[in-house]
Amino acid sequence: MFVSYKWLQEYVDLDGISPAELAEKITRTGIEVESVEFRGEGIKNVVVGHVLEKEKHPNADKLNKCLVDIGEGEPVQIICGAPNVDKGQKVAVAKPGAWLPGHVKIKRSKLRGEESNGMICSLQELGVESKLVQKEFANGIYVFPNDVEVGQDAVPLLGLDDTIIELGLTPNRADCLSMLGVAYEVAAILGRDVKLPETEVQEVSDKATEAISVRVDAKEAAPLYTLKVIRNVKIGPSPLWMQVRLMAEGIRPHNNVVDITNYILLEYGQPLHAFDYDKLGSKEIVVRMAHEGEKIVTLDDQEHTLKSSHLVITNGTVPVAMAGVMGGANSEVSDSTTTVLLESAYFDAQTIRTASKDHGLRSEASSRYEKGIDPNRVYPAAERAAMLMAKYAGGEVLSGIVEANHFRVEPAVVTITLEKINRVLGTNITQEEVLDIFKRLQFEAKYEVGRFTVVVPTRRGDITIEEDLIEEVARLYGYDNLPKTLPAGAGTQGGLTKIQKKRRVTKRFLEGAGLYQATTYSLTSEEKARQYALEKREPVRISMPMSEERSVLRLSILPHLLESVAYNVARKNNSVALYEVGNVFLKKAEGEQPEEQEHLAGAITGLWVANLWQGEKKAVDFFVAKGILEGLFEKLGVADAVSFQAQEIDGLHPGRTAKILLGGNVIGFVGQVHPNVQKELDIKETYVFELKLGPVYDYPVEPIQYQPIPRFPAVTRDIALVVDRGVEAGHLQTVIEEAGGALLKSVSIFDLYDGEHMEPGKKSIAFSLTYYDPERTLTDEEVVSQHEKVLAAVKEKTGAELRG
Template identity: 65%
Template sequence: MLVSYNWLKDYVDLSDITAEELADKITKAGIEVEQVEVLNKGIQGVVIGHVLECAKHPQADKLRICQVDLGEDGPKQIICGAPNVAAGQKVIVAKIGAVLPGNFKIKKAKLRGEESNGMICSLQELGIESKFVPKEYSEGIFVFPFDVEVGSDPLEYLNLHDKVLELSLTPNRSDALSMLGVAYEVAAILGRSVKLPKPAVTETKEKASDYITVSIDAKEDCPYYAARLVKGVKIGPSPLWMQMRLMAAGIRPINNVVDITNYVLIEYGQPLHAFDYDRLGSKEILVRRAKQGEKLVTLDNQERTLKEEQLVITNGTEPVALAGVMGGANSEVHEGTVNVLIESAVFNGQTIRRASKDHGLRSEASIRFEKGIDPLMTKEACDRAALLMAELCGGEILEGVVEANYLDKEPVKVSISTDRINQVLGTSIATEEIANIFARLQFEYTEQNGEFTVTAPSRRRDISIPEDLIEEVARLYGYDFIPTTLPIGDATPGKLTDYQRKRRKVRSFLEGAGMTEAVTYSLTSSEKAEWFKDETTKATPIRLSMPMSEERSTLRLSLIPHLLESISHNNARQIDDVALYEIGKVYISEEKINAELPIERENLAGAITGLWHSHSWQGEKKAVDFFVAKGILEGLFSKLGLEDRIVYEQGKKDGLHPGRTAILKLDGEYLGYVGQVHPEKQKELDLNPTYVFELNLHKLLNTDVDAIKYEAIPRFPSISRDIALVVDADVLAGQVQDVIKEAGSNLLKEVKIFDLYEGEHLEKGKKSIAFSLRYFDPEKTLTDEEVAKAHEKVLKAVEEKLGAVLRG
């Protein structure tokens, strides 16, 4: 809501408070003022000039040489290119040295050989946005429509010495969507009275009821409809003061009749519509639901196809307006309009919202109907518009308001006690002060022994329960004056759970390793829901009863499909090196579990493709492979203190390469997998070689870990022994490594694989695996005999258990 500070002065005495001070007070009282806009934007050195002569420039067809009286000694010559400049006009002139918005300074100049001593200004050059400038001045200079004093300040006439407060309103404060609503709020904050306009309508002897009847079929959608008739109006521009107020409120002036309806809209918060009575086509107004497929050409000359849940105003037969949204072109006020029918009504907010959304028409009127208007001001707003049309358009108001009234006028009453208010706020506000706050808000109330019964004004639709009254007392009392206290009793300081702490550690490690976190949809298609799912459960996909689309119809069982979509999306945009991870929920429903209540399990997944390292200067490149993905996981397990409890087993999984996939087990139980996406799946998704992993994060992070044990830095040297063992081709390297660790004495501290050979120098069905073994005793320097004894146990164990022999 844009609030003109000068306009607000019409209703509340603001003589001793600046716009900035007022903005601060309004914000502290609960309605945020986002900014205070200064309309003159720092303009200096502009005056009203009188164009005495206007002649064509000898060297330019589009320029005019003007002699302009600025109220100084002798006229000044100014070159002007505006198409509408002419002798006899009163215009805005920026003199030499003047400053316009944007710090644009006017200097003496020569245009095509002719001297120019200033600039004749358009409204846009004074900082007014083009979309708010009246059409007659949208291309050219501004010309005063009435006599003004030459040499005086034009900004006074244009209301540009004004400031506009931009209010950021929450949905419950629809009362502040009008100048009067803001006036009530400001008066309550400052403890002052509100000066309301009192439209005293002078009517002719002709009765409006002889010219129009009003009936309502859709009473729930329109509980009240009022119509007034103003005859003999003359269409033309509205007064400059009204135009400038509308522009300050963000509305473009059109003509006097339309401007009056918009002016009352901003003033009262009551949307109005003006019909050309003679084009209405009948003497009847009927408010009803539209017929399915019914057509209406609206004021923007667009043909609208209506739906049966939308509300229309008709002439008894055909629609003449889409209620609360936009009028019809068939009854539009135009230059030849003589008789005007003013509509003022109460419409159901949800009905207006649906119609506005369906047709993509969101207006100042529809916004107010959606949020709720004051139904008791509807008739008065109609009177105010009729009075202004009589004053500014030369019309005559016919006797009576023709109305159909089905309003429920039962006021809302809310009870609250002083004790309850102070209990909630932690204050000790006296009953008298609370009563004073309700009085400042202009809430009617009765009070007995500290018990209040408050009648909420019709403009304050947000007051319905005791807590609403507590809020009103709190904000008018002043949030700054509510004491701050510490909680009483035993308090537990907040902290992260072990699970949350470990999850942060996971994120930190993966991002440190060079991966980027992704957040993808929890919903997928029924086909993709089957991809990469956890096969150790009997999980079945769960379909939504009302999906947005087939692509988002099923709860996911794996994080991998959407990560692969993200990889594909990046590859399609020439981003080939991608490493993503995601921590998110999968939704598992088993036979023994109610399908409507799936288990929400947190998983960790990753997807990597492209180059892992690339050093152009050294000419090094390292493409992602299985061991890069496995290495990331090993580093993560080490970070979590679980590296010795994780086992990798060769395995198979749908969608993954059968020779490059490992199943991970934690303490012998399934944890997840790591591997390359199957070449066929890569081709289907248009991917380069991509490696993925997915783990049951819930199980991983809920596993108990032994406390960290620290060891002293070794003081004695270690001894290494390298061995190459020939085993059957189907024996896994991990099996051999486990046997070595088991057979090694306490002296064996480390076992590493460093080579694998299969070739012509070995018999068919055999392979050679090379290990590096490190022996160490923290208490002394080992002898060769001690190492040889421990090493001999290792060689004997691998021979007996795996048939391994030393390669010669």
């Protein structure tokens, strides 16, 4: 909700309260202020000018020479390219030295050889959004009404000296979807009175009931429906002050009748609709549920097929409006309208919501009906609109109101004790203080025998139970004034759990390694749910899915992470490295909540290293992905317990995939996406991993043991072992480490050869072995003896031979 500070001043005395101070007070009492914007920021020296003469520029077809009176002695010449500029207009002129939004300074200049002393401005150039500018001025300059004074400051005339406070309203505070609603709220905050707008209207003797009748067949959906009749209206522009207020609130002005209905919508929060009486084709309005398959063309010229759950306004035969949502094109107010039928009604919120959702039509009116309007404003809003139409459209208001009223408005009555208020809030507020708060809110309240009885006005439909009253007392008393306490037995020092610490370590390491964190949907389709799942279970289906694409809970993070990779690659971001830490959902017994497991998944494609000035480029491969995980396991202190074993997994490359084991138990996998899947997603070679984080975080980690730097030299031996192609390097390394005993401190692989000089079915793997004893220098005999044990072990257990 956009709130005009100057408009609000008409209802509440804001003397001594700046817009920023008011915004702070509103926020502190429970309604979030999202922004405070001064509309005229950066505008100086813009005045009203009168175009005395206009002629074509001698050297440019699309420019005009204008002689403009700006109220400062002799008229000045201004070159203007707007197609709608003309003699006799009152326009906004930025004088030389003026400043416009965007830090634009206007100077004297020459355009195609002709002097220009300023600029005739459009509303867009003065900072008004294009979508809010009237259609006749959308592609040109703005033209003031003829009664404005030449030379006066244009900024206040256009409402640009105002401040707009944007409120972020929660659904329960629908009462503040109107200027009057905000006025009541501000008056309660400041302890001041609310001045209601004038609604008294002079009516002619002819009766409205003679011009139209109303019948409501759908009494539950439309319990209160009223009509007023205004004849002899003259369609034209609404007054300037009304136009600028509508634009400040985000609504484009149209004509006086439509603008008045929109103005009342903003002022009272009561949606109105104006019908062209002469286009109705009858003297009867019938409010009913639509016939199945019935059609209506709405004001946006779109045809809609109606359902029996939609409420319509008809002329007794055909629909002329979709109730509470949008009017019909067949009864639209136009320049030829002379008699207006003004609708003000109370419609059922759910009925309006259903129609709005079914047709994808969300209007200012429907949003208010959906959240709930004040039924006691139906009549005064209609009277106020009729008065404005008589005043600004020259209309005659027929006496009386035509209505079908099946609605009895009963304000809510809520009782609560002073003891409960203080017990819940932890305060010692007195009876007088609470009564004063209710008085400021304009709630009728009395206190008897320790209990408050509060009659809640109908504008506050959100207050129905004791807790609602407690909230009102708390926010008006001041959240800052509530005592601060700790739960019994609670310490004063916060901290992270072990899991939270390890989760942060995980994220920091991966981001330090060059991966970006992603967040994807937990909801997926039946087809994708089973892809890459570490545990094969039936997916959990949600009871009310948004669509089939979001109908079940995921069993793996990877499918959506790969979609994110494909999305980036399709937009020429060819090197992508993403990770996500999130939950997967495993089905348990029927009717039970699913088990949630925290997983880590990653997807990497493109270049991993690209130092182009050095001519160095390295594409992502299996060992990059595996190396990232090895670094993470090292950081988490579980590297010694982790191993990788070749594995075939659906959706992954059969020769470039490994399962990950922790303490002998499988916790995940790492590998290349299968070429067929890459082709389907239109991505290049991509490597992925996914693993369970619970076992990693829960794995017992030994305390860090610091060791001195060895004082004695180490002995290194390199061996190249010829083995069958099917023998895994990891298995060889394990055998070597077990046989090496206490003297063997490290084993690393540094070469693999399976070229033409190797016999068929064989490969050569080279290892570097480091021996040392921290207490003494090893002798050659000791190293040779231990080394021979290693060679004997690999030959016995793997059939390996030393390469000659």
